[in-house]
Amino acid sequence: MARESSPALEVEDLTVAYSEQPVLWDIDLVVPTGDTMAIVGPNGAGKSTLIKAAMGLIPAVAGEVRVFGRPFAKGRGEIAYVPQRASLEWDFPTDVLDVVTMGTYGSLGWFRRPGAGERDRARAALEEVAMGAFERRPIAQLSGGQQQRVLLARALVQQAPILMLDEPFQGVDAPTERAIVAVLDRLSDEGKTVVVVHHDLQTVPEYFDSVLLLNVRAIDAGPVAEVFTEENLRLTFGGRVGVLAQIAAAESGG
Amino acid sequence: MTAELEILVIAMVTAVAAALPGAYLVLRRTAMVSDAISHAILPGIVVAFFLTEDLNSPLLLIAAAATGVLTVVLIEALIRSRLIPEDASIGIVFPALFSIGVILISRAASDVHLDTDSVLLGELAFAPFHRLTVAGVDLGPAALWSMGTILVLNVGLILLAWKELKLATVDSSLAALLGFQPVVVHYGLMTMVSVTAVGAFDAVGSILVVALMIAPPATAYLLAERLAPMVVVAAVVAAVGAALGWAFALALDVSIAGSIAAASGLLFAAAFLMAPRRGLLAQARRRQGQRLDFAVRMLVVHLFHHEGTPEASEECRVAGLHRHLGWSESWTRRVVGKAAELELVERNGEQVLPTADGRRLADDAVIGFGA
Amino acid sequence: MELFSDYTLRVVALGSGVLGAAAGALGSFAYLRRQSLVGDALSHAALPGIAVAFLLTGSKAPLTIMLGAALAGWLATLAVGLVVRRSRVPYDSALGMSLAVFFGIGLVLLTVIQKRPDAAQAGLESFLFGQAASLLREDVVAMSALGAACLLLLGLLWKEFKLLSFDSEFASSLGRSVGRLDGLFTLLLVIAVVIGLRTVGVVLMSAMVVAPAAAARQLTDRLAPMVALATAIGVFSGVTGAVLSSLIPRLPTGPTIVLVLSSVVAISLVFAPRRGLLWRWISLGRLAPSAALDPVLMHLYALAQQHPGEPDHGHGIAVLRTMSPAGVDLDQVLENLRSRGLVERVDEGLWAPTAIGRREAERHLASQNETAS
Numbered sequence: 001m002a003r004e005s006s007p008a009l010e011v012e013d014l015t016v017a018y019s020e021q022p023v024l025w026d027i028d029l030v031v032p033t034g035d036t037m038a039i040v041g042p043n044g045a046g047k048s049t050l051i052k053a054a055m056g057l058i059p060a061v062a063g064e065v066r067v068f069g070r071p072f073a074k075g076r077g078e079i080a081y082v083p084q085r086a087s088l089e090w091d092f093p094t095d096v097l098d099v100v101t102m103g104t105y106g107s108l109g110w111f112r113r114p115g116a117g118e119r120d121r122a123r124a125a126l127e128e129v130a131m132g133a134f135e136r137r138p139i140a141q142l143s144g145g146q147q148q149r150v151l152l153a154r155a156l157v158q159q160a161p162i163l164m165l166d167e168p169f170q171g172v173d174a175p176t177e178r179a180i181v182a183v184l185d186r187l188s189d190e191g192k193t194v195v196v197v198h199h200d201l202q203t204v205p206e207y208f209d210s211v212l213l214l215n216v217r218a219i220d221a222g223p224v225a226e227v228f229t230e231e232n233l234r235l236t237f238g239g240r241v242g243v244l245a246q247i248a249a250a251e252s253g254g
Numbered sequence: 255m256t257a258e259l260e261i262l263v264i265a266m267v268t269a270v271a272a273a274l275p276g277a278y279l280v281l282r283r284t285a286m287v288s289d290a291i292s293h294a295i296l297p298g299i300v301v302a303f304f305l306t307e308d309l310n311s312p313l314l315l316i317a318a319a320a321t322g323v324l325t326v327v328l329i330e331a332l333i334r335s336r337l338i339p340e341d342a343s344i345g346i347v348f349p350a351l352f353s354i355g356v357i358l359i360s361r362a363a364s365d366v367h368l369d370t371d372s373v374l375l376g377e378l379a380f381a382p383f384h385r386l387t388v389a390g391v392d393l394g395p396a397a398l399w400s401m402g403t404i405l406v407l408n409v410g411l412i413l414l415a416w417k418e419l420k421l422a423t424v425d426s427s428l429a430a431l432l433g434f435q436p437v438v439v440h441y442g443l444m445t446m447v448s449v450t451a452v453g454a455f456d457a458v459g460s461i462l463v464v465a466l467m468i469a470p471p472a473t474a475y476l477l478a479e480r481l482a483p484m485v486v487v488a489a490v491v492a493a494v495g496a497a498l499g500w501a502f503a504l505a506l507d508v509s510i511a512g513s514i515a516a517a518s519g520l521l522f523a524a525a526f527l528m529a530p531r532r533g534l535l536a537q538a539r540r541r542q543g544q545r546l547d548f549a550v551r552m553l554v555v556h557l558f559h560h561e562g563t564p565e566a567s568e569e570c571r572v573a574g575l576h577r578h579l580g581w582s583e584s585w586t587r588r589v590v591g592k593a594a595e596l597e598l599v600e601r602n603g604e605q606v607l608p609t610a611d612g613r614r615l616a617d618d619a620v621i622g623f624g625a
Numbered sequence: 626m627e628l629f630s631d632y633t634l635r636v637v638a639l640g641s642g643v644l645g646a647a648a649g650a651l652g653s654f655a656y657l658r659r660q661s662l663v664g665d666a667l668s669h670a671a672l673p674g675i676a677v678a679f680l681l682t683g684s685k686a687p688l689t690i691m692l693g694a695a696l697a698g699w700l701a702t703l704a705v706g707l708v709v710r711r712s713r714v715p716y717d718s719a720l721g722m723s724l725a726v727f728f729g730i731g732l733v734l735l736t737v738i739q740k741r742p743d744a745a746q747a748g749l750e751s752f753l754f755g756q757a758a759s760l761l762r763e764d765v766v767a768m769s770a771l772g773a774a775c776l777l778l779l780g781l782l783w784k785e786f787k788l789l790s791f792d793s794e795f796a797s798s799l800g801r802s803v804g805r806l807d808g809l810f811t812l813l814l815v816i817a818v819v820i821g822l823r824t825v826g827v828v829l830m831s832a833m834v835v836a837p838a839a840a841a842r843q844l845t846d847r848l849a850p851m852v853a854l855a856t857a858i859g860v861f862s863g864v865t866g867a868v869l870s871s872l873i874p875r876l877p878t879g880p881t882i883v884l885v886l887s888s889v890v891a892i893s894l895v896f897a898p899r900r901g902l903l904w905r906w907i908s909l910g911r912l913a914p915s916a917a918l919d920p921v922l923m924h925l926y927a928l929a930q931q932h933p934g935e936p937d938h939g940h941g942i943a944v945l946r947t948m949s950p951a952g953v954d955l956d957q958v959l960e961n962l963r964s965r966g967l968v969e970r971v972d973e974g975l976w977a978p979t980a981i982g983r984r985e986a987e988r989h990l991a992s993q994n995e996t997a998s
Contacts, residue, residue, distance in 0.1 A: 013578050015552060026556050057797050062552060062579045081798040092657060092791045093842060093851050102788055106799035111781050130933070138846035141984055143930065154795075175933050217555075285718040286662050289725075293828055335902065336988075337843060337894060342661040342835045349832035350887035353880030356754070360875045461669065462732075465725030472718050509736040515729025522722065526712060534711055 006069030008033040008162050008193035009054070009079075014063030016046070016053045023049050025217040027063065031210075033161075034191045036184060037221075038198040038207070041214035042237050047197040048084065050214065051164045055081055067162070077106065080155035082165040085147045090139055096150050097135040100125055103157035125153040128186075130179050145176030152180060162193045170199055181207060204228060258504060264398050265496040265514060268454045269466050271405035273492035274412055275446045276467030277485050280475060281423050286341070287326065288467040290348035291444065292451040292460035294325040296355030299452060304362060315400075315449055322448020323441060325351060404453040408446055412485070415439065420481055458511040465515035466492060473522045476529040495521050549589045551615070552579065554598050557608045558616035575606065634871045637757045637824075640765040641863030641882060644821035647772040648830075649837035649859025650779055651817045653852045654810065656838035657790045662717075663702070663811075664834030666724040667818040668827045670701035672731025675752055675822075676738060687767040691819045694752075698815040701727050728827075755826030755879035757867065768820045775813050775820075776856075786810060787848055824863075825879035833859065836886040843897035862886040908966045908981060921958045922967055924948045925978045926986035939975025 009031040016024040024046040031037055039047045052058045054065050056072060067075025080103070100122040101114050108114060126132050129149040134142075142150065148168055155163055168180055184207065187194055198204060204211055205224050213219040213227065213236040220227045220235075279285050298321025302314045325347055332343035412419065422436040447467070454463045474487035498521075499514030527534050556579060576586035590606055593599045598612035608616060648664070655661055671694035678693025679685060701723045708719040751759050779786065788796045789806045797803050814834075821830050841854035866882030895902045924945055932938040942955055949955060959976055962968040967982035978986065 013556060013580070017548070026552070026559055028559070052794075055798050057794055060580075062581065064580060076798075076800055079798075081795065083792070083794055087794065088792055089657075089659075093846050093848050094787075094791065095847060098848075099791075102784075102791070102795070105784055105788055105796075105801075108784070110785070113784065140846065141980075141987075143933075143987060145930075146933065173930050173933075175931065217559075280715070280718045283715045283717055285715070285721040286665075289662075289665065289721055332894075335894070337900060337902075338839050339656075339659060339661070341659055342656055342839050345661045345665060345831045345835035346839055346887065346890060349829045349836075349883050352828055353832075353883040353887075356877060356880045357884070360877050461725055461728050464721055465729055468718050468721045469726060472714050472722055475714060475718075476712060503733075507736075507740065509729075509732040512729040512732030512736070515726055516733060519722065519726030519729070522726075526708065532712060537711070 006033075006066070007031055008035070008068060009195065010066040010069075011050075011054060012064050012066070014050070014053060014065065015061045016049050016058065017061050022216060024053065024060075027214075027218050029212060029218060029221055031162075031193055031195060033068075033193055034188070036188050036194045036196070036207070036209045038196050038204050038211045038224075039214055040198055040201060040204060040211060040236070041219075045215040045236075047214055048166050051081075051166055051195070051197055055079060055164065078160050079162045079164060080158040080160040082151050082155045082163065082168060084166045084170070085144065085151055088147075088151075090142065090147060092139060094139055095135065096126065096131060096137050096139060096142070097122055099139060099150050100153045100157055103154040106158060121157050121159075122153070125157040126150075128156060128183060129153045130175070143173070145172040148172050148176055149179055152183060156183070163187065163195070165194070165196045167197050167199055169203075201233070260395050260398065261510065262497065262500045264395060264401060265458075265500050265510065266493045267398065267401045267405050268458060269470070269492035269496035269514065269518075270489045271401055271408050271450050272454060272463055272466035273470040273488040274405075274408045274485065275443060275450060277471040277474065277488045278419060278423055278443055279447065279467060280471040281481075285468050286344055287329075287444070288447055288451070289461075289464045290329065290344045291322045291325055291447050292455070292463045294348040294351035295321045295448055295452055295455075295460075296352050297321060297358060298324075298355075299455075300355050300358045300362075304358075315452055318452030319445050319448045321351070322451065323444055325448075326441070326444045400453050404450055408450065411442070411446060415442065419443070423481075458514065462511045462515045465518050466495075469515075469518035469522050470495060473518075473525045476522075476525045476532045491521055492518070546589065546592055549581075549585070550593045550596065550598065553589050553593050553606075554608055554612045555616045557599065557606060558613055561608065561613075573604070631871065633758065634867065636760050636762055636765050637871070637878060638864045638867040640760045640768055640824055641757065641867040641878070642860045643765070643768045643772040643863075644817075644824050644833060645837070645859025645861070645863030645882075646856045647775050647817040647820055647859075648833040649841075649855035649857075650776055650852055651810075651814050652834035652836075652859075653838040653841065653848075653855045654786055654790050655814060655834055656842070661835045661838075662720060662831065663814065664818055665831035666701060666705070666720045667698040667815055668822060668830035669724040670727035671695070671698045671819060671822060672728050672752065672827065673697050673734055674700075674731075676731055676734030679738060680734065687764045687823075690752075691767065691771065691816075694819040694822060695812075695815045697727060697731075698818060699812065702811050702815070751826075752822050753827050754877070755822070755824050755829065757824045757870070757878035760823060764823060768823075771816050771820055775816050778809075778813060782806075782809070825882055829879050829883045832883045832886055836883075836890050837862070840886075840890045840893040843893040843900050858886070858889055862889060919958060919962060919967075921945060921949060921955065922962055922978060922982055923986055923989070925968060925976060926983060929978055929983065936980070937971045937977060939971035939977045941974050942976070945976070 007030045009029070011027055011029040014024055014027040014029075015022060027050060039050060041047050049058065053060045054072075056065075056076065065072040067078050097119065101118055103125070104114055104118040104121060108118070123132065123135065126135065129152050131146065131149050131153060134146065134150075139147070139150065152165070152168065155165075169177055172180070184194055184196075188209075196208070198208070205228060208224055210221065210223050211228055212221040213232050215236050220232050276285075276288065279288055295318040298317040299314050302311065302317035306313050328347045329340075329343045332338045332347065333340050338346070418439050422439040450467075451460060451463045454466070458466070470492035471484070471488040473491045474484045478484035478487050495518035496514050499517035500510060502508075502517065503510040503513035525533065528536075530536055553575070556575075575581075575590070576583050579586070581589070590599065593606075593612070594601065597609055598615055599606050600609050601607075652661075652664065655663055674693035674695070674697025675690050676693075677697070678689050682689050704723050705716070705719045708714050708722075709716050714722075785796075785801065785806055788799075788801070789803065789810065793803045793807075796806070818830055818834065821833050825833060837855040837858040838851070840858050841851045844854055845851050862882050862885040866885045867878055869885070870876045870878040870881040893901070896904075898904060925940065928940045928944065929936075929938065942959075945955055945959075959968060959970075962982070963970065966979060967985060968976050969979050971977045
């Protein structure tokens with residue numbers, strides 16, 4: 001299958017289980033090239049697991065992932081990953097520029113050092129997230145929003161056609177949220193594919209083209225207007241959905 | 255009692271005395287503190303020895319307890335300063351204190367009967383030769399009396415403070431909320447560890463105290479589900495390990511303390527492998543049994559999902575199934591066979607389709623999760 | 626220096642220096658990965674390896690001994706990994722168990738050796754407490770070669786180890802094999818530990834791995850300087866310890882080195898710029914990292930967060946007044962905060978938190994989150 005005609009990401013029958021307890025059941029997902037997709041669902045629904053399993057960071061019991069039509073093992077270099085910032089030890093002795101430069105390590109071999117070229121790319125990425133002035137700041141002194149932007153810059157520097165972000169908007173301040181959204185917009189304009197685990201239902205219609213509703217299995221996936229309905233939200237989150245239903249109704253109606 | 259039997263009894267008493275506080279250390283995830291304390295008490299012992307010139311003086315116990323608590327205080331001061339992480343704090347404090355102890359010994363006088371060998375290694379074989387004589391009556395080996403007393407004290411304290419220890423170990427914020435002073439419990443436990451360590455160092459040496467404080471409780475952790483049984487099992491395993499080690503050492507004429515440590519490790523390895531629920535073998539057996547059931551469920555859910563979709567004919571063919579699910583052909587055949595046997599699927603020529611039962615199972619399987 | 630004309634001293638000092646360098650450098654990464662006590666475990670677990678090496682080959686050649694020690698240490702780390710992965714026994718217990726059990730096995734083997742007619746076991750016991758004075762030229766040559774190899778590999782794999790220590794998941798996502806890198810790092814650490822056993826002995830090895838890194842961390846916020854400093858501190862402590870121990874009678878080398886190290890750690894804890902305790906006390910008037918912080922500072926901090934990248938953007942008293950309860954004398958509070966270096970007046974009537982003030986606010990927030998969770 002030619003690369004151009006294949007969707008950016010295809011997940012087929014992906015199942016992940018811990019001691020025979022399924023965390024993800026038989027997930028099928030197609031992410032078209034250039035799409036900006038949100039993954040939403042309740043806690044424990046497997047959202048982070050989906051991203052990590054798709055990236056090969058945790059083993060899957062069944063299923064496969066294809067990147068631009070090629071098996072994942074060949075296509076892994078096309079995906080850049082932004083983990084949850086809480087999963088990192090921020091007291092590490094290094095500065096912002098250094099962390100972003102780590103994003104270039106994938107393209108360097110085993111024994112090569114990052115040079116001026118790599119650092120310039122890192123600087124450019126920092127400018128994009130409005131952190132250019134913080135190059136030399138030790139990361140232990142960063143606020144939550146700044147940490148998030150640094151991780152985003154680290155992924156940007158990889159210049160991959162696909163980005164996967166795990167809860168990037170969680171607990172960040174307004175300027176950071178604006179910066180991230182600006183980056184997402186730019187990426188979308190450039191035809192890049194972005195998949196985001198997102199926790200805030202209210203902003204889904206505003207920030208994303210399509211959405212995957214996930215609760216251990218895929219409830220539904222597709223363009224926001226079609227899929228982000230009250231019915232689907234109820235199936236995903238269970239029970240009465242209240243305010244969210246109004247948003248969803250407004251979205252699908254409008 | 256013959257000397258050998260005395261050694262056996264001393265060994266078992268020491269092992270049980272150590273396993274009791276050790277159980278709490280293991281549960282509180284502060285097992286390495288036993289290593290730290292058992293080394294760091296050296297300077298306290300040395301100073302007390304200089305003052306009393308008597309290895310069996312109770313002053314040694316007090317000094318050791320105090321030094322043990324001091325060690326913990328220093329470690330926690332470092333941690334609270336937020337400048338050094340917990341594990342590094344431990345690794346810095348105890349070598350410094352131990353070094354002070356060793357230097358004190360070397361500098362003091364070489365006729366001091368306290369050489370570093372015995373501190374580190376102990377030698378149980380000599381225990382019967384230090385006797386406790388009161389008013390000219392030989393009451394038995396001194397080590398038996400001191401360790402025996404410590405054992406009784408440990409048992410007593412644990413029984414008295416059972417609730418407090420349990421709560422403080424499991425949930426220290428709740429304990430504080432209920433007025434149970436987890437800090438007091440904490441330092442009480444550390445004192446118990448220090449006293450036990452100094453009592454035992456003469457017999458088994460400080461490093462083997464660590465073995466006795468960690469291995470039997472860790473073994474019990476794999477065998478018991480509740481606290482009381484765990485503590486009891488820890489004590490039993492400790493005693494058994496001591497006996498096994500003793501027998502082995504006597505038979506081959508090797509280090510008794512080392513044999514006991516090795517035996518304790520062996521018992522842990524046995525539990526690691528063969529514990530009824532948590533052992534490796536039990537885990538493997540459970541997985542075997544569950545694997546087929548789980549795979550049948552996966553198969554049915556998979557068929558259910560793709561039923562009626564355009565790819566159905568492709569996804570649900572026997573030949574295609576193994577590719578889509580990433581299973582080997584033989585495993586796929588086995589799973590399909592089992593599913594057919596359970597009447598969850600039926601074959602329709604090339605295709606495998608869910609039955610009504612199968613569809614219900616699939617529906618239940620996914621509805622159960624959160625939604 | 627006349628001191629170094631003494632052959633033994635030269636040998637001992639060189640050996641101690643090599644040990645300090647290797648342990649300091651590799652210990653930095655162990656420290657950052659929260660694996661500080663692995664050095665302790667490795668050194669204890671090495672004992673049976675030393676005994677077996679001697680039993681099998683009858684030789685006490687340094688390389689043979691070190692190989693046996695390294696293999697045993699390696700086995701111990703495998704055992705710890707296995708236990709942690711496949712059972713609910715926590716990491717620290719697994720570490721302590723393997724440390725003590727392996728050591729016990731080593732003791733048994735030592736007594737076996739003791740009974741042999743060629744009771745040359747005395748040399749083996751020097752590993753327990755270190756007997757730097759017994760170091761021979763051939764020992765130091767072996768140590769230096771191994772130490773240099775370790776440092777070289779560390780340099781070549783610098784960015785891999787940095788990535789592994791900071792964010793192993795990201796390393797995975799880039800396609801790096803985290804398992805292999807971890808194994809390689811452990812191997813280097815094992816070698817560094819094994820190098821030092823003869824000099825400082827089993828018990829004190831833990832400090833050689835941890836302390837230089839801990840001291841260095843207080844003095845810098847970047848990785849390369851930290852590792853370089855740790856290496857330097859390790860060398861300094863090793864050589865100074867060796868010299869002092871030869872100058873002062875009845876001062877064994879190993880403990881002296883450790884005491885020198887501990888002093889360096891204490892000094893850096895107190896006097897380090899920006900992080901040190903003295904600095905904290907002078908600028909904040911207390912030693913604890915965070916107490917109940919002044920609400921006005923927290924308000925200013927929150928306001929400043931709205932203007933990232935503009936550290937001098939000030940806010941007026943009027944805004945602060947709306948955020949504070951009535952009756953608070955803002956002028957006095959702000960003046961007090963200013964004298965403590967936590968806020969500064971950036972313009973007429975406009976205030977902003979200083980870098981220290983921001984950090985204190987963040988630390989306070991972080992500690993609040995910790996107690997809440």
